[in-house]
Amino acid sequence: MVGGAGRESYVRATRAPRYSVLFALPLLLAYEGLAFLLGGDAIEGVRNGADVLLKSAFVVLGGRRGLLVFSALLVGAGGWLVARDLRRGGGVRGAVFAGMLAESVAYAVALGFVASRATAKLLEALPGLAQGAFGGFDLPTRLMVSLGAGLYEELLFRVLLVSALAAVARRGLNWGTAASGGLAAVLGALVFSAFHYVGPYGDAWQVTSFTYRAIAGLIFSGLYLLRGFGITTWTHALYDVLVSLAE
Numbered sequence: 001m002v003g004g005a006g007r008e009s010y011v012r013a014t015r016a017p018r019y020s021v022l023f024a025l026p027l028l029l030a031y032e033g034l035a036f037l038l039g040g041d042a043i044e045g046v047r048n049g050a051d052v053l054l055k056s057a058f059v060v061l062g063g064r065r066g067l068l069v070f071s072a073l074l075v076g077a078g079g080w081l082v083a084r085d086l087r088r089g090g091g092v093r094g095a096v097f098a099g100m101l102a103e104s105v106a107y108a109v110a111l112g113f114v115a116s117r118a119t120a121k122l123l124e125a126l127p128g129l130a131q132g133a134f135g136g137f138d139l140p141t142r143l144m145v146s147l148g149a150g151l152y153e154e155l156l157f158r159v160l161l162v163s164a165l166a167a168v169a170r171r172g173l174n175w176g177t178a179a180s181g182g183l184a185a186v187l188g189a190l191v192f193s194a195f196h197y198v199g200p201y202g203d204a205w206q207v208t209s210f211t212y213r214a215i216a217g218l219i220f221s222g223l224y225l226l227r228g229f230g231i232t233t234w235t236h237a238l239y240d241v242l243v244s245l246a247e
Helices: 007-015 017-038 049-087 094-123 139-172 177-195 207-227 229-246
Strands: none
Touching (some): 007 017, 007 094, 007 207, 049 139, 094 229, 139 177, 139 207, 139 229, 177 207
């Protein structure tokens, strides 16, 4: 049971790769499967922007073979983390995954309200309902892009960017864990928000939507630092799915 060994044990377990990485795996399979069915072309088809950015170097160097290399590295790294975690001791309990899903649903539902209220306080104007850049796509495409946002945007902006910024602050500036995490979360949130205005499907820049996304990015960064990759990916994906259904 999730609560059998106490709340602290559950919180610690959900951050471990055997739970966090495995919990994100269905998002990867669902996104890549939908992208293939809807577009059939991993290079030219409609994809999440962070997905395209992460894969672009591999495509430039190796074309379609580069994509295979990227996929192999991504799955291999995840598998290695999970295997190492399992070897260090710790089984896998289905109840923990159920708790993680419940957390993610609760955070996704609350995120829009919290970010809207915070934006209103800062700008004294509520943002529009839809904060995603779906560009008039049909519902299956919007859902596919939403799933990809949860996975690849968290991989790019939280796992890579926020982690790197925090490491630089700790080692280069000799800051403590809390200060380094705070700086990384704020800077990562600003970059995350700006990313939504880049590229052919990017939104027209507006101060309200930029502020809203920066606040949402700050929340995602906090979730990543406190609750780990798996819960953050699902929170982000579920939130974007709710937005896409509301359009």
